[in-house]
Amino acid sequence: MSLDPLLRPKSVAVIGASRREGTLGREILRNLVSFGFEGPVYTVHPKSSHVLSMPAWPTVADLPEAVDLAIVVVPSAKVLEVVQACADRGVKALVVITAGFKEVSESGRALEQQILEIVRKHDMRMVGPNCMGIINCDPKVRLDASFGSTLPLGGNAAFASQSGALGEIVLATAKAVRLGLSHFVSLGNRADVSSNDLLEFWADDPETGVIMLYLESFGNPRHFGRIAREVTRQRGKPILAVKSGRTRQGARAASSHTGSLAGGDRAASALFKSCGVIRCDTVAELFDLGRGFCTQPLPGGKRVGILTNAGGPGIMATDAAVHFGLDMADLQPDTQVTMRKVLPVEASVANPVDMIASATAPQYRVCSEALLRDPGVDALLAIFVSPIVTDKLQVTRALIEGVQAAGQNKPVLACFMGFDAQDEGITLLADAGIPNYPFPDAAARTLAAMHRFQAYRDEPEGKPVRFKVDKAKAKALIDGAKAQGREWLDGAAAMELLQAYGVPTVESRRVHTPDEAIAFADALGYPVVLKLDSEQVVHKSDVGGVKVDLRSPGEIKGAFWDLQQRLNELGVTDAAFLVQRMVAGGQETIIGAVADETVGHLLMFGLGGVFVELMKDVAFAVHPLTDADADRMLREVRGWPLLAGHRGSAPRDVALLREVLLRLDQLVGDFPVIAEMDLNPFMAAPVGQGSVAVDARVRLSSR
Numbered sequence: 281m282s283l284d285p286l287l288r289p290k291s292v293a294v295i296g297a298s299r300r301e302g303t304l305g306r307e308i309l310r311n312l313v314s315f316g317f318e319g320p321v322y323t324v325h326p327k328s329s330h331v332l333s334m335p336a337w338p339t340v341a342d343l344p345e346a347v348d349l350a351i352v353v354v355p356s357a358k359v360l361e362v363v364q365a366c367a368d369r370g371v372k373a374l375v376v377i378t379a380g381f382k383e384v385s386e387s388g389r390a391l392e393q394q395i396l397e398i399v400r401k402h403d404m405r406m407v408g409p410n411c412m413g414i415i416n417c418d419p420k421v422r423l424d425a426s427f428g429s430t431l432p433l434g435g436n437a438a439f440a441s442q443s444g445a446l447g448e449i450v451l452a453t454a455k456a457v458r459l460g461l462s463h464f465v466s467l468g469n470r471a472d473v474s475s476n477d478l479l480e481f482w483a484d485d486p487e488t489g490v491i492m493l494y495l496e497s498f499g500n501p502r503h504f505g506r507i508a509r510e511v512t513r514q515r516g517k518p519i520l521a522v523k524s525g526r527t528r529q530g531a532r533a534a535s536s537h538t539g540s541l542a543g544g545d546r547a548a549s550a551l552f553k554s555c556g557v558i559r560c561d562t563v564a565e566l567f568d569l570g571r572g573f574c575t576q577p578l579p580g581g582k583r584v585g586i587l588t589n590a591g592g593p594g595i596m597a598t599d600a601a602v603h604f605g606l607d608m609a610d611l612q613p614d615t616q617v618t619m620r621k622v623l624p625v626e627a628s629v630a631n632p633v634d635m636i637a638s639a640t641a642p643q644y645r646v647c648s649e650a651l652l653r654d655p656g657v658d659a660l661l662a663i664f665v666s667p668i669v670t671d672k673l674q675v676t677r678a679l680i681e682g683v684q685a686a687g688q689n690k691p692v693l694a695c696f697m698g699f700d701a702q703d704e705g706i707t708l709l710a711d712a713g714i715p716n717y718p719f720p721d722a723a724a725r726t727l728a729a730m731h732r733f734q735a736y737r738d739e740p741e742g743k744p745v746r747f748k749v750d751k752a753k754a755k756a757l758i759d760g761a762k763a764q765g766r767e768w769l770d771g772a773a774a775m776e777l778l779q780a781y782g783v784p785t786v787e788s789r790r791v792h793t794p795d796e797a798i799a800f801a802d803a804l805g806y807p808v809v810l811k812l813d814s815e816q817v818v819h820k821s822d823v824g825g826v827k828v829d830l831r832s833p834g835e836i837k838g839a840f841w842d843l844q845q846r847l848n849e850l851g852v853t854d855a856a857f858l859v860q861r862m863v864a865g866g867q868e869t870i871i872g873a874v875a876d877e878t879v880g881h882l883l884m885f886g887l888g889g890v891f892v893e894l895m896k897d898v899a900f901a902v903h904p905l906t907d908a909d910a911d912r913m914l915r916e917v918r919g920w921p922l923l924a925g926h927r928g929s930a931p932r933d934v935a936l937l938r939e940v941l942l943r944l945d946q947l948v949g950d951f952p953v954i955a956e957m958d959l960n961p962f963m964a965a966p967v968g969q970g971s972v973a974v975d976a977r978v979r980l981s982s983r
């Protein structure tokens with residue numbers, strides 16, 4: 281059922297409204313009234329005939345109408361009874377403020393479950409329990425059903441917080457920095473309404489232009505990904521999120537490289553990236569970015585123009601802009617001439633434009649307009665440090681006039697340093713819709729995020745790709761390993777699994793004796809590689825279990841002897857050996873997949889060797905991949921130039937690398953039982969020169 285009765289109710293009842301000062305029930309009632317709710321507010325109180333001068337009814341059943349929304353603030357032991365009464369009275373939606381459920385005890389969890397059952401049975405919607413309430417600032421609604429001590433400022437940012445305590449801070453901060461809210465929802469235990477429901481609702485809400493989330497966990501990550509992508513791509517509404525709380529994945533010891541690299545928070549980041557959600561590390565950053573997104577158009581490109589009356593901050597801004605991935609705009613000669621006419625010779629008219637400390641309001645006016653009119657400038661960052669001789673209000677007005685005169689649809693961010701948000705000049709800026717940042721780095725970071733969002737929307741979404749594969753063969757291999765009680769596929773089976781899914785692998789044979797090895801090598805041609813194949817040895821070269829570049833039957837015999845020695849020392853009994861063609865000249869890459877317990881399978885790409893081991897230079901994306909996702913993964917690693925052809929080195933077959941990623945994606949989609957897998961290395965050769973996997977590891981989940 282829709283969230284309309286919850287967020288756009290026609291009538292509200294407060295159940296547990298209290299006459300006592302300082303109680304939650306009374307605070308909520310007071311907020312409802314002071315914020316000017318557009319419909320009737322009823323109160324339910326067992327003994328009093330009125331609360332806060334409003335008439336009260338003794339029970340829910342006595343209410344004169346079936347209200348859309350009931351706010352429940354009774355003690356936890358009474359909640360079940362009240363919710364049932366609301367259902368019987370035809371109430372459509374609930375906000376349960378009361379705490380003491382799933383978050384405190386098993387019996388609390390059971391009680392919460394019973395409440396949820398009533399809600400579901402009667403087709404109601406519920407926020408909470410254990411939350412601080414909900415707010416809708418739409419002038420047609422004006423609902424503040426929270427016990428926050430700050431009455432919010434209306435605007436276009438919808439905010440959902442999983443933490444109630446943070447909610448109060450969010451409301452206070454939003455007001456202090458003049459970030460206007462459309463809706464605010466404190467999610468609490470999310471028994472019924474989740475952040476996903478809200479995303480769906482806000483996607484279509486005309487009052488909401490930007491969505492801000494504070495999350496500790498995803499309800500249903502796949503669902504989140506789908507809706508978020510719809511919101512960001514189709515509706516063009518940015519989603520900014522702080523996600524705290526690390527996944528348990530990190531704690532579990534993983535055996536593959538992919539598995540160990542996927543630990544910690546990579547899964548959440550990969551999920552966010554796949555659906556264009558902008559992740560913020562801190563709540564402070566969330567607000568910085570939020571103010572930019574809420575007030576400014578997105579930049580058409582990443583070239584920023586910086587205007588300043590002080591050198592130091594101009595340099596700081598330049599450094600930060602470049603650091604966050606923006607470019608400094610090259611100014612056109614016309615622009616420079618226009619500025620030069622009004623500026624003294626000591627000023628610099630190259631970007632960053634330093635008007636020096638004597639800068640006047642008229643100079644700000646001319647230069648801001650000139651910079652914004654320059655076709656090579658996508659965004660303006662205007663810095664002002666207040667010298668005693670300059671009137672800051674005049675400068676503020678001049679900047680606003682310059683921006684208006686330019687009449688460009690380009691973002692403008694101010695960095696008027698050394699003023700607090702309540703300062704008159706800053707308020708003037710805010711009224712003109714220009715966000716101010718106390719330091720240039722926050723402004724630059726905000727612009728960079730806005731550019732990234734625009735770039736994400738401009739990028740093709742890509743499409744899923746399905747290959748013709750031998751699924752039956754793959755199933756037989758996996759079933760076979762399971763039947764033998766194996767956790768890891770043996771080396772030969774892992775190679776066959778890849779072949780079944782069309783991934784090129786090096787010629788390889790599983791052997792038990794030197795004669796078998798020599799026979800295969802003779803047929804293949806030298807040199808060859810001989811390596812251990814044992815479930816007990818996961819990292820073969822760590823124990824000296826890989827012998828490369830064997831050039832004769834004699835060398836094979838010697839290598840066999842050595843490996844046999846190693847096995848005896850290790851006490852390994854289940855070993856066989858793999859003989860392979862020796863691949864020369866390939867760039868080692870690692871391609872893998874791992875099942876994350878929250879977001880499902882993650883795919884990984886990186887360059888092999890030190891790149892992955894020391895630098896952890898890898899890219900993750902969530903299953904299912906589109907072709908565009910696979911492309912992005914390849915380009916995302918810092919070592920990408922080595923594949924694209926760095927300094928005359930031959931470019932590698934990146935189309936094939938992309939295809940291998942997509943084929944693995946299809947494999948793990950078809951067989952969720954694959955817990956982790958690595959192609960390490962996959963040798964990337966130039967086009968047509970035989971790129972192949974030479975080592976593959978596949979671990980099956982025990983479930």
Ligand code: ADP
Pocket residue numbers: 786809811818819820821822826828860861862863864868960961974975
């Ligand atoms: P492990 O990862 O278990 O140590 P690998 O089979 O990946 O064992 O071998 C270790 C290294 O030996 C590889 O990273 C690669 O550099 C090299 N190597 C292994 N097999 C081949 C091969 N067939 N051709 C060329 N080099 C190989």
Ligand code: MG
Pocket residue numbers: 960961975
């Ligand atoms: Mg390996």
